[in-house]
Amino acid sequence: MYDLLITGGLVVTPSGAQPLDIAIADGRIAALAFAGTTPLDSAARVIDVGGKLVVPGGVDPHVHTNSVLPTAAESGIMCFGADRVSEGAIYGGTTTLVDFAHWKPGDDLSESFARKAAEWNGQTYTDFALHGTFKEPEIPFDVLEQIPDAVRNGHGSWKVWMTNTTPTRPHQKTDLGNMWGIMEQTAAAGAMLAVHAEDDDIVMYSYRRLKHQGAIGIENMHHAHNVLSEKLSFQRAITLARHVGAAIYLMHVSANVGIDAIRQARGEGAPIYGEILPHYAYFSAENYREPHGAVYHTYPSLKNAEDRDQMWPALIDGTLSTLATDGVCTDFDVKTRGSTIYDATGGHAGVEMRMAVAYTEGVVGRGLDLTRYVDLTSANAAKILGLYPRKGAIAVGSDADLAVLDIDVDRRVTAADLHEADYTPWEGYRTRAWNMMTLLRGQVMVDDRNLIAGPVGELQRQRVSHDVLSRPAC
Ligand SMILES: [Zn+2]
Ligand SMILES: [Zn+2]
Incomplete structure (x- = not known):
């Protein structure tokens, strides 16, 4: 029965x-x-x-919950938690969300995961998984050496930042040497490493220069988080990954140069994966000029129309693999409280619309096959993060x-x-x-x-397949 x-x-x-x-x-x-x-x-x-x-059900591989907004650190304003984000997700047809468990100095890795899981358990209408993250310039060796155990315990994906993102934020950048160390561990343990790739030197210099020029309005965001930064950082991350033999997942690809770097590496057989955000494929830096242009902003930044216009083709031709939201859910007043390159609120509310936008833009707008629609909205993210074929x-x-x-x-x-x-x-x-x-x-x-149901979502164990780790499998 x-x-x-x-x-x-x-x-x-x-x-x-x-x-x-x-x-x-x-x-x-x-x-x-x-x-x-x-x-x-x-x-x-x-x-x-x-x-x-x-x-x-959709798998959104990239959402943030309950974090103090870096540009509002002094006010302590936080983005919404798992309850609200998962409610939007489940209404929109997404059934698995992947958030971030931040390691703090002094933690065992298992404590970081337990702390974040406790924020989700009993609150979420979707299932969830957690990327283990490092936001420190230097990671102690005894922590690096805990990665294999954590992977065995079902934590199959990790994330690092290559930039502090803005000069005003608390640090989050991990230097290239420590990234190398993390990659050695994730590669050996059979895990995926997600990377927020931006070139910190270029970004920070660009902030200084824009300030000097008196051009700090949000309409200049793409000059701070620029194409050169994406090019240099993607090349460095990919070079490092190929040296180690690590599989990496480049989050929020925003420019043609990023697509090109991924295309070349995948063409040579390397397990390099890329993610786009629906609004990077729909809006451009021109939208920053609207009265509440901050509504469209997530880091790195929207780019020009010629970059925007390559996002769907790169997804459809298989260069890029997933459609994520980088969801940071707040109400309008918080989202628009900043209007400069220093204080704009990154991320946005988009989890609920992701499946609908993907269908409209992909299937209706570009003739995308329905199986490919599934690849981009759930299957590929599940594969890359070790949730497939359960999800x-x-x-x-x-x-x-x-x-x-x-x-x-x-x-x-x-x-x-x-x-x-x-x-x-x-x-x-x-x-x-x-x-x-x-x-x-x-x-x-x-x-x-x-x-019609309560918050019954559960933490999911991740185990990335050998196929995904060894070649561009999806
Ligand atoms: Zn990021
Ligand atoms: Zn993010």
């Missing part, structure tokens, strides 16, 4: 889209069968989704994490439709997909756009 049978949907599996019945038992997909061939009395409950599109696939044995999208819609989005914040950078955006129902491990979380 199955717990639940989902019928009547166009179901996207790793081998294509077709009308299928999805039988669910104990939170997992127990059987897939041609539409209408599963006896209705074989399940305790049957849901007919009436021709809608059924895809794996990111509609396959027998996978978690029954499903998003049921109405793709017969044509609606203008407004913040009142959404649950993440009191504003959206996608205000007025014309979406062609709208999530109606979300399942998490077989439990209906969102039904007809109503949240």
Whole structure:
């Protein structure tokens, strides 16, 4: 006896889209069968989704919660926590979020993970995983040597920053030597290292120069976080990774030069992966000039139209792998409180709209195949971060994490439709997909756009496959 049978949907599996019945038992997909061939009395409950599109619940590999905003450090303002962000996610059809567990000097690595997991447990409507992060210039050897144990315990991804991002923030940069040490550990232990790649020397010099020129308005953000910085830092990170034999994941690719560096390395067989953010593929530095241009900002920065216009082609041709949000969820007054290159609030509310924007821009706008839509919204992130095939696939044995999208819609989005914040950078955006129902491990979380379940999300163990670690596998 199955717990639940989902019928009547166009179901996207790793081998294509077709009308299928999805039988669910104990939170997992127990059987897939041609539409209408599963006896209705074989399940305790049957849901007919009436021709809608059924895809794996989204995996957003890059969100931040509960952190004090670096540009508001003196005020102690924090971005929203797991409750709010995961609520937006589950409404939008995303069922797994990946946040960051920051190591602090004096911690054992296990303490860093436990501290962050405690902020999520009992609060989250999605499942979650945690990148272990280092925000120190130098990491003690006894901490580096704890990485293999942490990887064995299911922490398969890590992150470092190559820049302090702004001159006003607390430090977060790890120098290249210590990055080398971290990479040696992640490579040997079989983990992925995510990198915030910017060239700190170029960025900090650019801040000084813009200040000297009296040009510190946010409309100059892309001159501080510039293309040269992306080029130099991507080349250095990739060179280091290839020297070590490490797999790396370059977060928030923002420029053509970044795409080029990744393309070259992947062309030579190196396991280098890149992520774009939907708004980097839709907005450009011109949007900073709008009255509340800060709404569109995340670090590094929006770039020019010619960079923006290469993001989707690079995703579609397989140079880049994932679509993440870099979600930093706040309300509008916090998001727009700063208006210079020094005090702008980075990150934004975008988790809820990610699946809809990807469908609209990718499938409708650029003819993207539905299996590729799944690759970019869930499967590839799950593979790169070691959550596949439990997450990111509609396959027998996978978690029954499903998003049921109405793709017969044509609606203008407004913040009142959404649950993440009191504003959206996608205000007025014309979406062609709208999530109606979300399942998490077989439990209906969102039904007809109503949240009907509690915060039952769980921490996920990550184990990255040898294939992903050894070649550009997705
Ligand atoms: Zn970053
Ligand atoms: Zn980030």
